[in-house]
Amino acid sequence: MDSTHGVLDPVLTISFGDWLALSASSSYCEEHALTPANDCDVKSVMGTHHRDRKETSRPHDDVRNDDKKDPADVRPKKSEEKKDLLDVLPSEKPKPDLDAVRIPHLRSISPDRPLKAKFPKDCTFEEVELPLEGDGPKTLCLLFPGAREGILTLRGFPAPLPRAAKSLSREPLYDIRRIPGLGRGAVANKALQPGDLIICERPLLLFPAAFPKHGPESRGTRFKDMVESLPREKRDLVFDLHNCMKNGLKNVKGIIDTNSLGIGRLPGSYKGAYAVLCPRIARMNHSCSPNAERCWDLKSMAFYVRALRPIAKGEQICITYCPLLQSRVARQANLSQWDFNCACRTCSMPKAESSKSDVRRWILDTSLQNLTDKPDFRDHEHTLKKWAADPSLPDDHVHKHSQLQLQLMDEEGVYIEELWFAHCEIICKALCALQDRKGVVKLAKKAAIMSTVYRGTRGGWQNVAAAPEKTPWWGLRKKTAELKALD
Incomplete structure (x- = not known):
């Protein structure tokens, strides 16, 4: 696996065979996709159980894809490959007045993930432009009853778009170019580092993933009405997008189905998925080991795309449009419905390497499903304390498995x-x-970068990197051993 795919350096090196032996007890859990009712038309991006289950939308832009590889998918130069990612985050010295430092905790799993929602029989949508106030662009929304009120009562809504978004509109960090075999794509016009904001875009349209099959509230009718109500310049942005469906190049339903992005569920009684249309982000092509990450923020009502790993000048910026933890065959089948044959680095591996990649992704998929079975994720603290109190257990007894999980993600990109x-x-x-201390500081700095990628802030990890001695876990193993010796 090319080292440039990894945002993080492997924490622990272990052979693939050793990992399989350690993971032999993990059982496979099948995916459970959101299943619509029989009378629903679900074509746009569908939400599923995990955030990784990125709802499939469109992987390419405006021409049929073939088996040609992307020449714009340029590997960074060797000097860039070896750049220490920790240099991205400046070193911080502990503040003398810094109080006790809390290690950020994973409180819940995907609170906005869609559930198996029952589609209302008497369906009446509400059309509204949001946000209601502010000078930023507006989004034309098609909502189930109750969603509008739920959004407007969100604390902090509407959050302003970052100032960087305005500067990006004047001086974009990428150009839209013709990519042989892929139509058009976004190519970086300068070197980017993990966490760099590439684009912030408020969508033109927001709508449910499921519609009645027939009648005035059907997908085709509603999409046509929404687009016709847009100002001409916004309509032109819609019709300039690719349509991979066999229903005419300018068919509104086909264009939106091809280019929509899933955002999970919204406030209100309906727990199914919603999707949006972002014309600028829609220009970004798919990769099964993407170098950028897209994240939806409801409070600012915008999609953010940030660099996930170093991106060289001239390299194509790719996000993902399908569940990445599927096997290569499953991913190809998923993408083929959008007339796309993926030839990214991961999908272009020799058969033997591709099989190993499939196993690594299956292990991660199983781990993710096991994690979501315990959404509070508090059991590990009890296990850590028991380990700290038992000097007969090896130092890596508890966290060796976690180190392997991060290593697998690095290897797969x-x-x-x-x-x-x-x-x-x-x-x-x-x-x-x-x-x-050295290990904590290094990991906490990486976590600050990853938090910036996914959430736009360092999430408190910079405090851990600055003063790990002030966390309640500092020296716990030594302290408990000393207390036990006194008994």
């Missing part, structure tokens, strides 16, 4: 937000208990 932060938390607490 695939990062799942909940899974990464859950295991990062375990490792950080264990290293604090062992008083491994």
Whole structure:
């Protein structure tokens, strides 16, 4: 696996065979996709159980894809490959007045993930432009009853778009170019580092993923009405997008189905998925090991795309449009419905390497499903404390498995937000208990970068990096051993 795919350096090196032996007890859990009612038309991006289950939308832009590889998918130069990612985050010295430092905790799993929602029989949508106030662009929304009120009562809504978004509109960090075999795509016009904001876009349209099959509230009718009500310049943005469906190049339903992005569920009684149309982000093509991450923020009502790993000038910026933890065959089948044959680095591997990649992704998928079975994720603290109190157990007894999870994500160039932060938390607490300051600082700096990628803030990890000694876990293993010796 090309090292440039990884945002993080592997924490622990272990052979693939050793990992399989350690993971032999993990059982496979099948995916459970959101299943619409029989009388629903669900074509747009569908939400599923995990944040990694990125609802499939469109992987390419405006021409049929073939087996040609993307020449714009340029590998960074060797000097860029070896750049220490920790240099991205400036070193911070502990503040003398800094109080006790809390290691950020994974409190819940995907609170906005769609559930198996029952589609209302008497369906009447509400059409409204949001946000109601502010000078930023507006989004034309098609909502189930109750969603509008739920959004407007959100604390902090509407949050202003970042100032960087305005500067990006004047001086974009990428150009839209013709990519042989892929139509058009976004190519970086300068070197980017993990966490760099590439684009912030408020969608033109927001709508449910499920519609009645027939009648005035059907998908085709509603999409046509919404687009016709847009100002001409916005309509032109819609009709300039690719349509991979066999229903005419200018068919509104086909264009929106091809280019929509899932955002999970919204406030209100309906627990199914919603989707949006963002014309600028729609220009970004798909990769099964993407170098950028897209994240939806309801409070600012915008999609943010940030660099996930170093991106060289001239390299194509790719996000993902399908569940990344599926096997290669399953991903190809998923993407083929959008007339796309993926030829990214992961899908272009020799058969033997591709099989190993499939196993690594299956292990991560199983781990993710096991994690979501325990959404509170508090059991690890009890296990850590028992380990800290038992000097007969090896130092890496608790966190070795978590280190392997991060290593697998590095090897695949695939990062799942909940899974990464859950295991990062375990490792950080264990290293604090062992008083491994160097290890804690290095990991906390990486976590600050990852938090910036997914959430736009460092999430408190910069405090852990600055003063790990002030966490309640510092020296816990030594302290408990000393107390036990006194008994």
